[in-house]
Amino acid sequence: MAISQEISYRLERLILDGGLAPEQKIPSERQLAARLGVSRAVIREALHELQGRGVIETQHGKGSFVASMVPQTDTVDDHSPLMHLFEGHPRTLYDLLEVREQLEGQAAFLAAQRATGADRHRITKAFRALEDTDPLSNARSDHSFHLAIVEASHNPVLVHVLSSLKNMMLMTVQASVANLNPRQEMRKKIIRQHRQLYESVISSKPGVAQKAAMAHVRFVSDSLREMEKDGAQVIRMPVPPDGSAQHSFQSL
Amino acid sequence: MAISQEISYRLERLILDGGLAPEQKIPSERQLAARLGVSRAVIREALHELQGRGVIETQHGKGSFVASMVPQTDTVDDHSPLMHLFEGHPRTLYDLLEVREQLEGQAAFLAAQRATGADRHRITKAFRALEDTDPLSNARSDHSFHLAIVEASHNPVLVHVLSSLKNMMLMTVQASVANLNPRQEMRKKIIRQHRQLYESVISSKPGVAQKAAMAHVRFVSDSLREMEKDGAQVIRMPVPPDGSAQHSFQSL
DNA sequence: TTGGAAAAACTGGTCTGACCAGTGGGTTAA
DNA sequence: TTAACCCACTGGTCAGACCAGTTTTTCCAA
Known part of the structure; x- marks a missing residue:
């Protein structure tokens, strides 16, 4: 070495x-x-x-x-390689949401098809918790809810892929919670979307569940984009050097 | 800084x-x-x-x-957690195809929207190679073709996720090539599907491209299922590492 | 002609010593 | 007292050399 x-x-x-x-x-x-x-x-x-x-x-x-090992409380794992790729590159947030929209949609579809009694119980529990929690710990609840659905898809590959993206997912969830939830009308919309997703999964309506999940992620993505356009600070992080997209070393 | x-x-x-x-x-x-x-x-x-x-x-x-995002995904050894999923669980092949259907569909959609001139050139090149190659090396060509489309999606997260699944993807591709291609009518269908995917991406029709990609993967999956039901031995074997995807640094 | 060993041309790893650039403390002059 | 300055720190960058693995090329011998 x-x-x-x-x-x-x-x-x-x-x-x-x-x-x-x-x-x-x-x-x-x-x-x-x-x-x-x-x-x-x-x-x-x-x-x-x-x-x-x-x-x-x-x-x-x-x-x-x-370094002061400070906010280990609700902070995602900093050691994840992709986390650093992600920080300060807001575009990646939307790239991830793009993929998430697809995968969450599929997970919801499959969950609505395949969820067992135990799955439904877990999903229901997570949903209840989501309704009760205060906005502060909401990021975790939100993520847990989505995770319960993913696991109910009974597709190990899907579960694995999404868990690999867990940290980044948490980040997007966190971003949405932190930025969107405080706005009352946004919060209501999101709650309604969650309920729609929950009910369609529980009542075994794959198509509806898929659409609901995809619409939810899409809504979050669009809302964040909208807010960012209005000058809001979506991701907090020291601004990386310049902004031009480098597609090869030639431009470096 | x-x-x-x-x-x-x-x-x-x-x-x-x-x-x-x-x-x-x-x-x-x-x-x-x-x-x-x-x-x-x-x-x-x-x-x-x-x-x-x-x-x-x-x-x-x-x-x-x-570095690979998902640890050890690229090593063919059984040290890979993903590879371990396969052991004794033939169903995982179909789980992967399930996920692939979704992601390839999205990649095709985005590629049709965002492909640059260089992207189109690479895709075309891969498609030509796909038409010319003999069935033996076809697994590689097939994978390269799909990979070119994925990269044209310009979504780094999507690219990384699919790259991390490379070996498993190669496995499914190989399974399809080895089992489906020899059957003349199957082979013709697949060729037609590829052409459809290619043309819709090149002519910038996102919706069509997405449907084509998803239908293609779905067809492969269904066909394999059908064959397996008929008692055929579906091949599931790891594939040795390859030497493709080197184009990004060519500009040096 | 072909095999295979030697040589050359890469790759990263380490060292040296120099100089630039911020920081902070202390001395000095107003 | 206070402001200015100097100087001894700190990290940041550079140049060129050499060592240590790896890969490619060369070329001679079988």
Whole structure:
């Protein structure tokens, strides 16, 4: 294994084992290089790796610091590779919603066909929870509801694919909840859509369920787009450099 | 923002917008450095950051590669969780075809809407190859054709999802080719379906393209089911890795 | 002609030492 | 006292060299 990898692992372990507290300053690159007997380059590479993982943060002229592992409460898994591709690239949000529309529609269709008694019970339970919860914890409830339907499709591949996208899904759900729910009329529409989806699945109407699920996702997507057009901040994140679409390295 | 950060963002963006498939090779550090007009050091730092996020993987002496989103999906070994789904569950083949029907339909729809000149050229090329090839190598051609359409959808999420399912997709394609193609009448139907899909995408008819793609997958699935019912042995075998999808970096 | 080993041309990994660019503390001059 | 400046930190970038694996090419011998 490369030296820079070893060093990044050692530093990470040091941090995780409590040797270094959040907010604490890490020795300077030159100090680390001297202390570990390697060049500054490998130190920098190791630090960049930790930076990529969100373990540390670096400030020009000041130094590197252990990242404060803050909002682990309702925050999605930051270690998911795609999460980072997603952050700051709002277009991907809509790409995901595009795919989600299709897959959720199919899941609803199949669920309406295949849901067993146990499935229906789980779906009903999730739906009830969705009705009761306050908007704050709503993202989880929302996701749980959709997940229950997906699982009722009894298609392992579908379940696997959607669970692979779980983190990103949570993100879109979160975006919709955070941005759409507060608006009363939006919230009512979404509740009605959920109810429609729920009832069509439970009453075994595949076609209706599919349309309902797709319409729901589409509605969320369109609404977010609309709000964004009005200047609302849909995704919070440091703005990435420029905006032109690069389709090959030529344009880099 | 630091140059290395910018570059890591741009590379991320490129991976998404270019729809670079997992396992695809990234230009060498020296090439990137020359092309972007920066030192090799910043390239290495940027790559280490992406490495930390699990977006890419690097191998000494070989190069850096886009990491697969779903872990180990591309390894033919049974270490893959997806492959494990197949064992003792022949139904999974049909589950996959079920999902494929939906996603391929969507891909065709989007491709008909968004395909650029370059996309159309690639699709046409793949289609020509599909017409010419002998049934033996047909599985590859078939898959390449569908892949070209997926990439023309310009939805990175869709591309990544389908790429991650590559091996399983190849499996279904192979199953169809091996079992369906030899039967002359089947083969003709499939060829007609492909042509229909091709023409509707090229002539920008999203709805028609979607229906064509879905009907095609559905036909394959139904036919396989039918044959299996008749006692035929439907082939389900992993396919060795391929060497396609290298076009995104050609512009270098 | 063909096999296969050596050589060359790649790839990433590390080192060195220099210089640029922000930050902050301390000294000095107004 | 306070404002300006300097200087010693910090990270950021660059250049060129060399080491260490991998792949391709070359070329000689069987």
